[in-house]
Amino acid sequence: MESMTFVLFGATGDLAKRKIFPALYNLYVDQKLPKSISIIGLGRGDLSHREFQEKVKESVLDFSRRLEHDAASMGEFLDDFRYSKLDVNRKEDFQALLQLVKQREEELNLEENRMFYLSVAPEFFDTIALNIKNSGLGQTKGWKRLIIEKPFGHDLQSARELNEKLSRAFAEEEIYRIDHYLGKPMVQNLEALSYANPILQSLWSKKHIANVQITASETVGVEKRAGYYDHAGAIRDMVQNHLLQILMMTAMDTPEKINAAEIRKMKQKVMESLRPLKEEDVQNDIVRGQYISGEVNGQYVPGYLGEPGVNPSSTTDTFVAARLWIDNPSWAGVPFYIRTGKRMKEKSTRIVIEFKNNANHQYKNSQMDPNLLVIEINPNENISFQLNSKNPLNNGKVEPVKIDFSKEQTEFGVPEAYERLIYDAFNGDSTFFAHWTEVELSWEWVQPILNAFEDNRVPLYEYNSGSYGPVAADLLLLENGFKWWLNETIQESKEKVLHT
Numbered sequence: 150m151e152s153m154t155f156v157l158f159g160a161t162g163d164l165a166k167r168k169i170f171p172a173l174y175n176l177y178v179d180q181k182l183p184k185s186i187s188i189i190g191l192g193r194g195d196l197s198h199r200e201f202q203e204k205v206k207e208s209v210l211d212f213s214r215r216l217e218h219d220a221a222s223m224g225e226f227l228d229d230f231r232y233s234k235l236d237v238n239r240k241e242d243f244q245a246l247l248q249l250v251k252q253r254e255e256e257l258n259l260e261e262n263r264m265f266y267l268s269v270a271p272e273f274f275d276t277i278a279l280n281i282k283n284s285g286l287g288q289t290k291g292w293k294r295l296i297i298e299k300p301f302g303h304d305l306q307s308a309r310e311l312n313e314k315l316s317r318a319f320a321e322e323e324i325y326r327i328d329h330y331l332g333k334p335m336v337q338n339l340e341a342l343s344y345a346n347p348i349l350q351s352l353w354s355k356k357h358i359a360n361v362q363i364t365a366s367e368t369v370g371v372e373k374r375a376g377y378y379d380h381a382g383a384i385r386d387m388v389q390n391h392l393l394q395i396l397m398m399t400a401m402d403t404p405e406k407i408n409a410a411e412i413r414k415m416k417q418k419v420m421e422s423l424r425p426l427k428e429e430d431v432q433n434d435i436v437r438g439q440y441i442s443g444e445v446n447g448q449y450v451p452g453y454l455g456e457p458g459v460n461p462s463s464t465t466d467t468f469v470a471a472r473l474w475i476d477n478p479s480w481a482g483v484p485f486y487i488r489t490g491k492r493m494k495e496k497s498t499r500i501v502i503e504f505k506n507n508a509n510h511q512y513k514n515s516q517m518d519p520n521l522l523v524i525e526i527n528p529n530e531n532i533s534f535q536l537n538s539k540n541p542l543n544n545g546k547v548e549p550v551k552i553d554f555s556k557e558q559t560e561f562g563v564p565e566a567y568e569r570l571i572y573d574a575f576n577g578d579s580t581f582f583a584h585w586t587e588v589e590l591s592w593e594w595v596q597p598i599l600n601a602f603e604d605n606r607v608p609l610y611e612y613n614s615g616s617y618g619p620v621a622a623d624l625l626l627l628e629n630g631f632k633w634w635l636n637e638t639i640q641e642s643k644e645k646v647l648h649t
């Protein structure tokens with residue numbers, strides 16, 4: 150891998166502490182960091198290089214998936230880190246940064262490859278990009294790349310404005326927009342499931358699939374992020390980015406070649422075929438909810454309006470469910486249902502593919518469950534297939550059987566999303582980063598929902614913490630003769646589990 154400089158804006162923040170430093174450490178242990186690298190952390194406070202290295206070490210000890218640490222190699226890892234004080238609005242701080250970057254490039258004999266990671270509030274993205282350009286940091290003999298965190302804009306217009314500003318300093322192919330769901334192994338696996346399994350490829354369309362359900366439910370509430378969340382809601386926090394990205398990855402046609410350009414082209418086609426929401430569709434196809442108090446995992450928790458920092462009369466959505474239609478030859482007529490919510494009964498991100506069930510027509514009086522393909526993304530990673538089979542222990546009755554394709558976990562766990570994504574960015578592989586066109590098309594689809602929420606044209610249903618969300622979300626499926634396949638309903642089936 151080429152030598153490089155990694156500049157981290159927001160190096161004293163929460164994301165750096167919990168995700169970015171542990172990811173860099175695990176990449177280092179797995180020998181996936183460039184052999185020669187200079188890592189420069191930035192924050193507004195006064196910190197010596199040594200104090201900063203201690204902070205990095207603490208975060209690795211607290212949050213790394215690896216629990217064993219060798220002091221000598223930890224020392225070597227920390228040696229790559231330096232700190233520079235920087236306020237995004239102070240041009241002279243960018244000059245000081247440039248001097249440090251150059252000094253380290255000389256000391257370590259690095260190529261002039263520079264990666265800038267913006268782990269700061271989004272309102273700083275454009276100022277930083279501009280200052281990188283104007284200070285000379287962006288003029289390199291090698292490459293330059295920009296990694297940015299979400300949220301990418303607050304609505305369609307602000308996203309477009311932001312993109313226009315960023316594009317004055319960085320070309321599209323230099324921008325890596327992080328959507329950490331795209332770093333999850335099972336999401337990355339979606340394209341392989343179809344191209345590597347001809348049997349699935351032949352089933353993967355409206356001919357055999359009755360509906361697709363994508364769920365991202367969480368047990369946590371708003372936690373300490375009310376300042377951000379109360380202005381964002383589930384629609385901006387989860388739907389516009391993560392859920393639509395999963396939808397694209399699930400519904401895309403198999404690309405001719407497996408590379409970033411082809412995969413992104415296929416994803417874009419899905420978004421282009423997504424039926425736009427008319428004003429009246431929003432009321433019919435979107436369900437909005439907000440949690441009230443209840444019990445989660447046996448513990449009483451307050452409602453959203455009682456959370457610290459939340460406006461007591463807030464109408465922010467903490468739950469959204471939607472019915473979507475992809476009007477292309479593969480999926481016309483197949484409803485896609487998505488839903489996400491905080492303070493729900495279980496933490497579960499998964500895709501359930503329900504196959505068409507002709508057996509009940511052919512064999513009168515039989516009430517067989519449909520075949521289901523369940524792709525569990527988080528917290529467990531697993532693929533299972535539900536078939537119907539005779540049970541010799543129940544008078545040969547035909548019952549659902551779940552076949553489980555789980556992989557053994559290693560002692561250190563699998564690389565986290567941030568490890569995979571940072572590694573890909575080091576290598577210039579943008580396959581699992583969101584392209585601007587995808588982001589723009591996602592905002593275009595979401596914008597009528599934002600307008601309807603803003604104007605209160607969609608009811609705001611209360612749901613109990615610890616529940617599966619408002620009943621209206623069940624009706625969304627019932628209208629088409631379906632139901633949400635919950636973890637517990639799938640597991641209610643007598644299980645015969647075959648491990649690969």
Ligand SMILES: NC(=O)C1=CN([C@@H]2O[C@H](COP(=O)(O)OP(=O)(O)OC[C@H]3O[C@@H](n4cnc5c(N)ncnc54)[C@H](OP(=O)(O)O)[C@@H]3O)[C@@H](O)[C@H]2O)C=CC1
Nearest residue numbers: 159160161162163164192193194236237268269270298299
């Ligand atoms: N935390 C998370 O789990 C997630 C965060 N994100 C996104 O990541 C980004 C960072 O989030 P997070 O780490 O939680 O935020 P924090 O508030 O914890 O940290 C913000 C960082 O920005 C720095 N900063 C603030 N103002 C300035 C300024 N004027 N000039 C230079 N630096 C400044 C802070 O430095 P100082 O210490 O000097 O104040 C700090 O390092 C945001 O875009 C967020 O939306 C995305 C997904 C998850």
Ligand SMILES: O=C1O[C@H](COP(=O)(O)O)[C@@H](O)[C@H](O)[C@H]1O
Nearest residue numbers: 329365367369386387391498527
């Ligand atoms: O981006 C976000 O994702 C998390 C959920 O991520 P997961 O990997 O635990 O599924 C969510 O809690 C947060 O509100 C949102 O900003």
